[in-house]
Amino acid sequence: MNVNGEIGEVVGAVLILIGAIFSLISAIGIVRLPDVYTRSHAASKSSTLGVLCALLGTLLYFLISDGFFSIRLVLGIFFVFLTAPVAAHVICRAAYRDQVPLADQSVQDELKDYYMENEIVEVEDKAEIVNYQTTRDKEALWIDQK
Amino acid sequence: MIFKTVLVIALCILVLAMLANLYRIIKGPSSADRVQALDSIGIILIASTAVFSVLLHTHAFFDLILLIGILSFIGTVAFARFIERGVVIERKR
Numbered sequence: 001m002n003v004n005g006e007i008g009e010v011v012g013a014v015l016i017l018i019g020a021i022f023s024l025i026s027a028i029g030i031v032r033l034p035d036v037y038t039r040s041h042a043a044s045k046s047s048t049l050g051v052l053c054a055l056l057g058t059l060l061y062f063l064i065s066d067g068f069f070s071i072r073l074v075l076g077i078f079f080v081f082l083t084a085p086v087a088a089h090v091i092c093r094a095a096y097r098d099q100v101p102l103a104d105q106s107v108q109d110e111l112k113d114y115y116m117e118n119e120i121v122e123v124e125d126k127a128e129i130v131n132y133q134t135t136r137d138k139e140a141l142w143i144d145q146k
Numbered sequence: 147m148i149f150k151t152v153l154v155i156a157l158c159i160l161v162l163a164m165l166a167n168l169y170r171i172i173k174g175p176s177s178a179d180r181v182q183a184l185d186s187i188g189i190i191l192i193a194s195t196a197v198f199s200v201l202l203h204t205h206a207f208f209d210l211i212l213l214i215g216i217l218s219f220i221g222t223v224a225f226a227r228f229i230e231r232g233v234v235i236e237r238k239r
Contacts, residue, residue, distance in 0.1 A: 020159040043183070047190070097230050
């Protein structure tokens, strides 16, 4: 039991320390990188790896030293692994559509051409929706008057 | 004894990371920067909850880890939709 406890402590401490250091590296990237997209790159990848290391260290610590296997922690690891990149993707997409500029030293924007075509279609789409709503309102008004 | 010291050092490192994210929230030029940093703070909060549950040697906080993860993801997606379209929940056509 004592030996198991020590092994668990060593494994847990090493993994948790690695996770914390990765979180710090991610935060340094967030402070120092030039624009939203590179910052999102730093924030999503290394931060996810850091939290995965910390949660894995917690799981292994309780598994080895106590013999306690927590399915909630496994579920938490799975969920964070699944959702953190999706959240970063959604934020980057929102930033691009909100026309946040790229950094000065970036040399290529391959999304721009495709995005311009796509955006025109969407403007037409929105106009259609507005037309539809106004006609529906007029119809409702007409029915009310009648 | 060394184990607890290592855990406290890890917590201090996480606090430093959180402060760096706080700097980005205060300074960030666009609102997408701020949302990104808030999401990152949520993830760091998950990690520090795990470290605290090891430090206090209790199983009681594992629910909180899952809960913070889900809430952080939902909040981030809601903010991103708001930045992108101006509304969070759209009307049906």
